[in-house]
Amino acid sequence: MTEKQQHFDLMVENYGNVRTIEYEYAVLPWGATEPHNYHLPYMTDCYLAHDVAVDAVGKAWSKYGVRGMVLPPIPLGAQNPGQRQLPFCIHARYETQQLGLNDIVASLHFQGMRKLVIMTGHGGNDFKSMIRDLTLDYPDMLVANCNWFAVEPRKGYFDEQFDDHAGEQETSVMLHYHPDLIDLSTAGDGRSHPFNLSSLNQKVGWVPRDWSKSSVDTGVGNPGKANAEKGSRYIDVVTDKIALLFYELIRKSLY
16 A cells, blocks of 8 residues: 555545544645646646645644645636636636635634645735735634645756746646546647746746737646656655645644
8 A cells, every 4th residue: 555545545534533533724725717728627726736735634644643624625716817718717806715715714713723724726826915814813823825836846856947837847746646637639838928028027027927928828838748757756745845834833833
């Protein structure tokens, strides 16, 4: 039996015992509903945020003895201009996400839960300001954010240096978790166009990209070299680091 299967079996065995087990924290996967080139499903950000959360919670449980519950993923993401007109791409405003998160935190707090980690799978989502507000509203509750795709640098795992959306990294991790949902033969090459303004390309300033002008196939980064082995090797390190984060948030003081 693999280590991953042991983690999964441990959680399955105990998830049914919510009345008798004292869970110490919750993890909220948060993604989006949007195209990912032509080869990945619209729910890719939700799948990966949830899968990473489940693996990391399993590792934290078996390695460190901290007990967490993974909540269902939220499919509401903030979209750039040029994405909203794409069929079935859903844009959720900041206020929509804020109200949803407020209700989730209020529910968990009422039930006695005092620690929540948002597992972010969509780069367009930004929860920092919301978390600051929640920390003021619920001073006895810790709310943290984790962008799983930024936990470990891509270098050393993947060949493509420029890889932003539905490219080699994301496709490899999806091939690790959900190979049955992917048809690489349909993928575009993820060609993209930078801004004409060098200052924006050098990150001196920021404006949202117009997806209809910056991407040819809704991808940014070539998925052609993706494979499941790369995804597995990468995600094993990522979930190790996130499991340690869970342990430290639960067992150690912040200061």
